[in-house]
Amino acid sequence: xxxxxxxxxxxxxxxxxxxxxxxxxxxxxxxxxxxxxxxxxxxxxxxxxxxxxxxxxxxxxxxxxxxxxxxxxxxxxxxxxxxxxxxxxxxxxxxxxxxxxxxxxxxxxxxxxxxxxxxxxxxxxxxxxxxxxxxxxxxxxxxxxxxxxxxxxxxxxxxxxxxxxxxxxxxxxxx
Numbered sequence: 001x002x003x004x005x006x007x008x009x010x011x012x013x014x015x016x017x018x019x020x021x022x023x024x025x026x027x028x029x030x031x032x033x034x035x036x037x038x039x040x041x042x043x044x045x046x047x048x049x050x051x052x053x054x055x056x057x058x059x060x061x062x063x064x065x066x067x068x069x070x071x072x073x074x075x076x077x078x079x080x081x082x083x084x085x086x087x088x089x090x091x092x093x094x095x096x097x098x099x100x101x102x103x104x105x106x107x108x109x110x111x112x113x114x115x116x117x118x119x120x121x122x123x124x125x126x127x128x129x130x131x132x133x134x135x136x137x138x139x140x141x142x143x144x145x146x147x148x149x150x151x152x153x154x155x156x157x158x159x160x161x162x163x164x165x166x167x168x169x170x171x172x173x174x175x
Contacts, residue, residue: 002037003080009033045086049094058101060152061087062110062144105148115146 009030016023052059064083095102112120114132121132123140130136130143 002033002040006030006033006037041082042085042090045082045090046094049086049091050098052091053094053098053100056100058103058152059091059095060103060105060148061091062107062148063104064107103152105151110147110151111140111144113143113147115143115150 009026013023013026013030016026064087092102094100109120111130112122114121114130114134114136115138116136117132117134119132119134121130123130128140130138130140136143
């Protein structure tokens with residue numbers, strides 16, 4: 001809905017003379033809409049982060065290359081969802097404030113590995129179902145999530161949400 005409204009407002013701006021009073025009014029309308037969209041997204045991110053922290057003592061997140069993902073055919077949708085804002089800013093902050101551990105797991109091979117036996121089975125991205133010789137069969141995304149959970153359970157929580165670069169967080173970690 002907001003995307004349609006934004007497109008309409010920007011189309012109207014194109015018809016105004018650059019620098020005129022009406023052009024400036026239209027610019028302000030567009031800026032207000034951009035701000036509303038950003039606030040809506042941020043509100044959703046905080047709600048999801050709080051829900052995750054309520055449900056678990058440790059949150060394990062797959063470390064994705066967001067820049068690479070935003071260049072593909074889903075680029076506009078990836079950027080619109082604001083994954084970077086959520087994963088690098090809001091989720092660590094909420095985890096820190098709530099005392100919940102946050103672990104980043106490398107994304108390498110999570111969708112290729114079997115969650116039951118650990119065997120690696122190479123698949124193309126078009127293959128959406130995970131089948132293994134051990135009898136494990138499930139959707140590929142769910143299998144990948146279970147692999148991430150298994151990796152996180154195997155590690156101890158070395159890093160909390162308060163890591164370098166998080167403002168207002170000064171923590172001494174004894175080795």
